[in-house]
Amino acid sequence: MTVIHENMEDADAKMKARSVSVYYGEKKAIDDVSIDIAPDYVTAFIGPSGCGKSTFLRCFNRMNDTISLARVTGNIELEGENILDDTMDVVQLRARVGMVFQKPNPFPKSIYENIAYGPKIHGLAEKKADLDAVVEKSLTRAGLWAEVKDRLDDSGTALSGGQQQRLCIARAIAVDPEVILMDEPASALDPIATAKIEELIDELSGRYAIVIVTHSMQQAARVSQRTAFFHLGKMVEYGPTSDIFTNPIEERTKDYITGRYG
Amino acid sequence: MATTTADMGSGRSATKQLNADRPTRTAAFEKRLAKRYRAERIFKLMGQAAIVFSVAVLIFLLGNMLINGIGGFQRAELTVPIDFPASGVSGDEVSLSAPSAIQTLEMQGLPDITEFYAEEALGPEGAAQVSDDAWRDVAAALMAEPGMIERTQVFNLPASSDLAAGLAGEGSPEMQALAQQLVSEGKLAENWDLGFMWRSDATSPQQVGIWGALKGSILTMIVTLLLAFPIGVLAALYLEEYAPKNRWTDLIEVSINNLAAVPSIIFGLLGLAVFLAIFPNFRSAPLIGGMTLALMTMPVIVISGRNAIKAVPPSIRDGALAVGASPVQVVFHHVLPLALPGMLTGTIIGMARALGETAPLLMIGMRAFVATPPDSFTSPATVLPVQIFLWSDEIDRGFVERTSAAIIVLLLFLLLMNGLAIYLRNKFEKTW
Numbered sequence: 001m002t003v004i005h006e007n008m009e010d011a012d013a014k015m016k017a018r019s020v021s022v023y024y025g026e027k028k029a030i031d032d033v034s035i036d037i038a039p040d041y042v043t044a045f046i047g048p049s050g051c052g053k054s055t056f057l058r059c060f061n062r063m064n065d066t067i068s069l070a071r072v073t074g075n076i077e078l079e080g081e082n083i084l085d086d087t088m089d090v091v092q093l094r095a096r097v098g099m100v101f102q103k104p105n106p107f108p109k110s111i112y113e114n115i116a117y118g119p120k121i122h123g124l125a126e127k128k129a130d131l132d133a134v135v136e137k138s139l140t141r142a143g144l145w146a147e148v149k150d151r152l153d154d155s156g157t158a159l160s161g162g163q164q165q166r167l168c169i170a171r172a173i174a175v176d177p178e179v180i181l182m183d184e185p186a187s188a189l190d191p192i193a194t195a196k197i198e199e200l201i202d203e204l205s206g207r208y209a210i211v212i213v214t215h216s217m218q219q220a221a222r223v224s225q226r227t228a229f230f231h232l233g234k235m236v237e238y239g240p241t242s243d244i245f246t247n248p249i250e251e252r253t254k255d256y257i258t259g260r261y262g
Numbered sequence: 263m264a265t266t267t268a269d270m271g272s273g274r275s276a277t278k279q280l281n282a283d284r285p286t287r288t289a290a291f292e293k294r295l296a297k298r299y300r301a302e303r304i305f306k307l308m309g310q311a312a313i314v315f316s317v318a319v320l321i322f323l324l325g326n327m328l329i330n331g332i333g334g335f336q337r338a339e340l341t342v343p344i345d346f347p348a349s350g351v352s353g354d355e356v357s358l359s360a361p362s363a364i365q366t367l368e369m370q371g372l373p374d375i376t377e378f379y380a381e382e383a384l385g386p387e388g389a390a391q392v393s394d395d396a397w398r399d400v401a402a403a404l405m406a407e408p409g410m411i412e413r414t415q416v417f418n419l420p421a422s423s424d425l426a427a428g429l430a431g432e433g434s435p436e437m438q439a440l441a442q443q444l445v446s447e448g449k450l451a452e453n454w455d456l457g458f459m460w461r462s463d464a465t466s467p468q469q470v471g472i473w474g475a476l477k478g479s480i481l482t483m484i485v486t487l488l489l490a491f492p493i494g495v496l497a498a499l500y501l502e503e504y505a506p507k508n509r510w511t512d513l514i515e516v517s518i519n520n521l522a523a524v525p526s527i528i529f530g531l532l533g534l535a536v537f538l539a540i541f542p543n544f545r546s547a548p549l550i551g552g553m554t555l556a557l558m559t560m561p562v563i564v565i566s567g568r569n570a571i572k573a574v575p576p577s578i579r580d581g582a583l584a585v586g587a588s589p590v591q592v593v594f595h596h597v598l599p600l601a602l603p604g605m606l607t608g609t610i611i612g613m614a615r616a617l618g619e620t621a622p623l624l625m626i627g628m629r630a631f632v633a634t635p636p637d638s639f640t641s642p643a644t645v646l647p648v649q650i651f652l653w654s655d656e657i658d659r660g661f662v663e664r665t666s667a668a669i670i671v672l673l674l675f676l677l678l679m680n681g682l683a684i685y686l687r688n689k690f691e692k693t694w
Contacts, residue, residue, distance in 0.1 A: 066583065068507065095586035105577035107596060117595070118585035168581070175585060 002034075003249045005239030008226070014039040014179055014209040015060060015097075020074035022055050022064065029055045031233045032074075037179070042201060042210045044224035044241065046217060048256065051230040053213045054102075054183050060211065061097040061181060062090055078179075095122055098172035102184040104164035106156030106171070111148050114156040114167055115139060118175040134174055142170035143200050162193025169200060173208070180204065182212040186219065198223050217257055221245050229253045327666055327673070334667025337455040337468055338426035339418035340392055340444065344379045344400065346411045351375060351404075358408035364401050373397040380419070388444055391425040391437075393468050418453055420468040423660040425450070432659060458667060462635050463649065467660025470653070472671050474635040478548055478628070478643030479617060479675070481636060485552020486559055486616050491609055493556075494563025495598075498605070501564070502571040503593050522561035529558045530622030538626055546627040546642040554622050559612040566608020570601035603687040610683035614676055620647040646672045 013036035022030035030052045037043050037060075045053040055064065062083065064070040076083050083093050095118070106114050115135045118124075125131040135152070139145040144166045148159070156167055165185060172180055182201070186194040201210060201223045214220050220227050221241060228238040229250075237244060237253045248254045285291060351370050357363060376397040381389035396419040403417065404410055421429070428437030429450060444450035461471020497518075505511045533554030537544075544550050574597050582592045623629070628644050629652060636643035644652070646668065653665040 061584065063580065063584065066580070091586050091588050093586075094584055099580075099584035101577060101580060101584070103577055105575075105581040107578060107581060108600065117582075117587075121585075121587055121591055121595075171581070171585060 002235050003237045003239075003253075005237075005243055005249070008036060008238055008240075010036045010038050012039065013037055014079065016075075016077040017056075017059070018075040018077070020056070020059060020072065020076060022052070022059060023071045023073075024067075025069045029070075029233055030059075033235045035228060035235060035238055037209055037211055038226065039178075039209045040206050041225040042205045042212060042223050043226045043228065044220035045211065045213045045228050045230060046215070046220045046256075047230035047236075049215065052233045053230045056230070057181050057183055057211060057213050058099075059084075060179065061094050061099055062088075063099065065090065095175050096177055097179040097181060098175065098177035099181040100165070100168050100172055100183065100185045103188050104161055104168050106159070106164050106167050108155060108157050110153045111139075111156050111159070111167065112152040114171050115174045118171060122175055124175060138170040138174040139167075141173055141204065142166045143196065143203075144170055160193070162189050162196060165189060165193070165197060166200065169197075169204075173204070177208065179209045179211065182210065184213050184215060187215065194219075217245070229256060231256070324673075327669055330663060331666035331670040333430075334663035334665070334670075335455055335458055336452045337458075338421040338429045338441075339451060339453045339455075340380070340384060340388065340421050340425075341416060341449045341451075342376070342380045342383045342392070342419050343414055343416045344376065345414040347413070349375045349379075351411065353404070353408065353411055355408045358405055358411070363405050364398070367401045367404065368397075372401055376400050376419075384444065384449055387440060388449065391422045391440065393420040393422050393466055395464070395466070395469055396420055418451075420466075421450065423467050423658050426468060427659050430659075458664075459671075462633050463631060463644070463652075464633060467653075467656070467658050467664050470661075470664055472646070472649070472668050474632055475644050475646045475649035475668070476671065476675070477635045478551075478632070479645040481548035481639055481643065482551040482555065482623075482645055483613060483617060485549055485639060486555040487609075487613060489553060489556035490559040490563055490612065494560045494609070495567055495605055497560075498564045498567030498571060499593060499598070502568050503589070503597065518561045518564050522565055524558075525621075526558055526619050527621040527625065529554055530625030532557065533622060533626045544640050546630045546632070546644070547640045548636060548643050548645075549639040550626050551623050551628050551643070551645065552639075554626055555616040555619060558619065558622065559609075559616045562612035562615070563605070563609050566611070567601065567605045570604025570608070571597060573604060574600045599690070603690045606686045606690070607683055610679055610686075614679050617645075617676060617679065618647050618672070620651050623648050624651075646675065 015037040017033060017035045017037075020030060020033050021028060033056060045057060047053050055070075058064045059072055059076060060083075062072075064072055072084055074084070078093070078096065082088065083097075107117065109117075112135055115138050116125075116131050119131060119134050125134050136145060136149075139148060144163060147163060148154075148167075156164065159167060165188075169180075169185070185201075186197045189197065198219065201212065204210060205223075205225075212220075212224065224241045226239070227241040227244040229236045229244065229248075229252075231252055237248060237250045239249075244253065245257055248257060281287065351367065351372060353363070353366070353370075357366065360366075377389060377392070380392045380396070383389075384392070399419060400417055403415070424433055424437050425441055425444075427433035428439075428441035429445070429452065431438065441450060458471050459476075460473045461469065462474025464470045501511065501514065505514075533550060537550045537553050541547075541550060578596050578600065579592055582596045587595065623645060629648050630642055630644065631652075632642050632644050650665055650668045650672065653661045653668060
């Protein structure tokens, strides 16, 4: 049974998932999940490993399409438009809903090329000067400009892990998406790089709707305003982050945040 | 403070007692350890012995080839001066530069003139041992430098293969004696034969060259590359990135793997039955040879290409998809550039195999005697390995060295291609 706290249903929610289930072949990885993603908040998905939170996140920009076994049912609306519909243009969807992955995955190209790639393929910048401006703006927003402005031609893979991840965030925001999905963006980073990423998420919230999957409860508590707890493919509880961590309603949520399992 | 130290001390001595009993400190353990090290040393020694053996065999092979082959780049030549003003041969810059000059010179009696001066210089016995076609060398020199016609020019004309054998200390005793006499007169010598690189097949080992076969090989390889590389790369990309995984694609995969293992002569039969049936006029042509070898090379490119594509990390694909790249953009902007070094390596390995292939080309008539280098993709040609095969079959002793020399040329060509493969791989290789 899913417990949803009061005032979590939002008339102007950015994205609305309704009765979403995901199957890998015969196996049900996500079971009938409905959730509203608010436009100006950071929403965190937490839960033990294998609970399906990453799988669910990947539904929001249809990255599960790349897994031939995966099948998604239900509805996910992006401002009233069902993105799971066959008529939805996936390329446009992914330009509107960006994603940052667990392991930093910069392209093995220059830092400049990494950022410019998205705007280029979507034709967002006509002239070189426009492209330069987009690159600078994106890197500045990702807090990386000062560190890399003198070596934009260096390979993106030559940066440190934390810098690579911020480069990937800059790459995602270069096409100015409406939603950014982050799949455990700091799990491969050291504490200092993690702190920088969390700071960055804080700065980006408000401008973008952010959904972050994390296995670190402290991280969810630090960066998010809303938290959904997943367990065994089901959403157990969804509410304001402060309530989930201080005053959970469900027994399983309480057990998880007090460290009884996970 | 002091009591704490004492406590810790007593604790330590107890641990010491415990440690002495641990299984990793017994004599038996140390014995086992020594045995493990010995096994490692023996394994290392065996590996080194294997490497030394293979390097020694390789050095012997190459050394042997080189020693035999060096002679193939030389030939026995007789020194004959020809006094052109007195000979009655006429011509000027324009007429001698014309392509038909060789016929004009033949009509003016150049073969007889050459024989006459040979007899004058070497005596009748020596002149009889000037290669029959020697006048063609004179004509070629004249056409290359028309100014010669106004002076006496000393030519090094190829000796007959009998005399060449005599010079090498083989053949009949009379020839050996004649060779010794001519050498002592300074009229016979073993000279470096650069012309070997620029002539084509001939009946006499003194007159043969490798250029015809080399050019045939190059033309054939161009056809093979142009057909096999794009088809192989596109097939690999489609199978890896687009094709659904079902029974049909499994069947295609098995077929391609089988195709790579089919004996090459079967491809020759296919070329004979299919390509030559469609283009009956292009027998022995590099076009047909290249098409046949492309069939053989394509599965190798597909297999290596698919492996190279599989090696591209999925995270790069995800990253590109997540910024909104379409599947075609993912393939051509990210997957292909990263897979290219592996694909190129596979391609060049396949091409190197095709370059050394003899059997399928025999089936489509590329074993013909071709005395002029092919001037197009559709003119009759032969290729290096077939040329080597043909020369090794000749009775004349002179061909033994020429065969080795041709092998050296083939090996150098192969080395060049492999060097190119390594260069391209390093150039395009990226790390992630």
